[in-house]
Amino acid sequence: MRYASVTDRLSGLGGAKWALHARARAMKAAGEDIIEFTIGEPDVPTPTRFIEAASAAMQAGRTGYSNGRGEPGLVAALAARYTARRGREITRDQIMCLPGTQTVLYGILRTLVEAGDEVLLGDPMYATYEGLIAQTGAKVVPVPLTPETGFRMQAADVAPRITPRSRVLFLNSPHNPTGAVLRPQDIRALGDLAKAHDLWILCDEVYEDMVFPGVTFTSPLDFADLADRTIVASSISKSHAAPGFRSGWCVGPAEFCARMLPLSETMLFGSQPFLADATQIAVSEPSPVASGMVERFSRRAGIIADALSGVNGLYVHRPEAGMFALIDVRATGLSGEDFAASLLDRQKVAVMPGESFGAGLSGWLRLSLTQPDDRTALAANRIAAHAASILGNAA
Numbered sequence: 001m002r003y004a005s006v007t008d009r010l011s012g013l014g015g016a017k018w019a020l021h022a023r024a025r026a027m028k029a030a031g032e033d034i035i036e037f038t039i040g041e042p043d044v045p046t047p048t049r050f051i052e053a054a055s056a057a058m059q060a061g062r063t064g065y066s067n068g069r070g071e072p073g074l075v076a077a078l079a080a081r082y083t084a085r086r087g088r089e090i091t092r093d094q095i096m097c098l099p100g101t102q103t104v105l106y107g108i109l110r111t112l113v114e115a116g117d118e119v120l121l122g123d124p125m126y127a128t129y130e131g132l133i134a135q136t137g138a139k140v141v142p143v144p145l146t147p148e149t150g151f152r153m154q155a156a157d158v159a160p161r162i163t164p165r166s167r168v169l170f171l172n173s174p175h176n177p178t179g180a181v182l183r184p185q186d187i188r189a190l191g192d193l194a195k196a197h198d199l200w201i202l203c204d205e206v207y208e209d210m211v212f213p214g215v216t217f218t219s220p221l222d223f224a225d226l227a228d229r230t231i232v233a234s235s236i237s238k239s240h241a242a243p244g245f246r247s248g249w250c251v252g253p254a255e256f257c258a259r260m261l262p263l264s265e266t267m268l269f270g271s272q273p274f275l276a277d278a279t280q281i282a283v284s285e286p287s288p289v290a291s292g293m294v295e296r297f298s299r300r301a302g303i304i305a306d307a308l309s310g311v312n313g314l315y316v317h318r319p320e321a322g323m324f325a326l327i328d329v330r331a332t333g334l335s336g337e338d339f340a341a342s343l344l345d346r347q348k349v350a351v352m353p354g355e356s357f358g359a360g361l362s363g364w365l366r367l368s369l370t371q372p373d374d375r376t377a378l379a380a381n382r383i384a385a386h387a388a389s390i391l392g393n394a395a
Contacts, residue, residue, distance in 0.1 A: 006135055013131035017356040020340055024350030035371065035379045036350045040176070040323050042241035043296065043370040044289050050242060050278045057274035066270030068261050070097025070249065074276040077284045082251050086221045093254040097279075098264060099271050100246035101206050101235040105132050107267065108231055108250055109168070111260040112200050113138040117167040122153045123358040126176045126204070130358075133170075141166070144360055147317060147328075151178035155189035162193070168200045169193070171220070174207035177357045177366045178326060179319020181211060184218045191226045201230045206248075209239035209290040211321040212298045221251065228253050238323070239290045240282045247271070247279040293323070297369040300376045301325045304367065307380030311387050323369050326354070327383065330363035332390040339390075340365060347382040 015022075021038035028034040069075060075095045082090040098104045113119060115137030121129060123142035133140050141161050145151040153171065169190060173182040182190075194201050201220050211217045220230040235248030250257075297319075304325050305316040313331025329339045336353035343349050352368075354361025371379065 009134040010131050017127045034348050034350055035375055037367040038350050038352050040368050044241050046242045047288050053281050054274045054278040057277040062273040066273050068265035071273055071276035074280040077280045081283050096257050097249045101233050101248040104233045104248045104250045109136050113167050118165045119168045119170050121170045123360040125358045127356050151180040152182055152186050155193050162197050168202050171203040174321030177324050179322045181215050181320045187220055203232045205232050205234045206238050207322045209287055210294050215320045236282045239287045241289045245275050247275050297323050300369040303376050304380045308384050311384045325367050327365045336364050343386050347386050349379045349382050
């Protein structure tokens with residue numbers, strides 16, 4: 001039987017990247033005491049206020065069809081939120097609401113690129129980005145993000161990779177998996193490149209509300225001269241501990257949204273009104289859980305760094321935002337995949353191999369910061385012991 005070519009383009013770009021996580025879950029289900037640091041789910045439940053709002057909306061009959069742009073109340077709330085945060089008017093016709101950031105990014109890329117186009121994307125990258133681009137037929141052009149620059153994308157690294165086929169500069173700030181936050185000067189330089197080469201700027205900002213103390217978030221939307229080429233995406237999944245709500249949105253030029261609307265209607269014909277009502281409440285006020293997560297995740301990154309500071313050759317990259325820390329294990333001579341696999345088997349600690357996030361993290365590990373402090377400390381000590389045993393055997 002015949003299949004569409006998109007299935008070939010996406011082969012190996014889906015769930016295979018999470019194979020170690022799946023194996024850890026299977027071991028846990030079989031009764032083993034696995035300390036899990038793989039996926040990035042918030043460490044608190046969805047606030048009761050939002051659950052009750054969604055339930056009340058269902059009870060009130062808010063279970064009918066919606067529309068492709070989003071429920072009017074939520075669209076208005078998002079326009080007000082971004083107007084206040086970005087310091088200039090964002091209108092309702094600049095908003096699109098879809099189920100979760102993943103669906104939003106799918107729709108954005110489907111609207112902007114097609115076969116033969118190129119998307120400039122930082123490497124390392126969030127695990128699904130390659131597939132999101134591949135489904136359009138466009139090509140990923142990796143831009144190296146390095147520890148020496150704090151894993152922040154630099155215009156000097158982008159410029160030589162721009163070709164006549166370049167269409168989109170895909171940013172992610174705060175960044176997953178590195179926790180890097182772009183500075184205003186970074187965005188200014190990148191924006192100047194985008195203007196010079198007529199590129200769209202797409203920025204995933206799902207961790208905007210989870211920036212650590214001492215760091216200030218800046219969006220491409222803050223720059224008025226970039227507004228006609230900038231689209232940002234976000235959701236309540238992380239900031240409001242509501243990943244299962246699948247409630248996301250994008251903000252961009254009105255013409256872009258008008259072009260994307262028929263695509264949204266073709267895919268979904270509207271999101272769930274009762275979830276939109278809960279999201280409207282969420283985006284209209286400060287998150288009740290974000291500040292607590294920021295405090296805990298920042299502290300746990302320090303716990304990991306302290307535990308590994310005495311292991312020669314290992315390096316912990318401290319994040320500036322989000323819910324992950326990175327460990328460079330290249331000194332052990334193992335790949336991230338091999339180190340993570342042996343760590344799970346011997347120490348019962350599950351982490352993500354850096355290779356799941358691009359070639360730029362070969363020989364690294366990504367750890368979520370969502371386990372309690374005592375479990376974080378225990379896992380960090382086990383990682384240190386595991387690395388020391390490998391380094392000792394190699395001596």
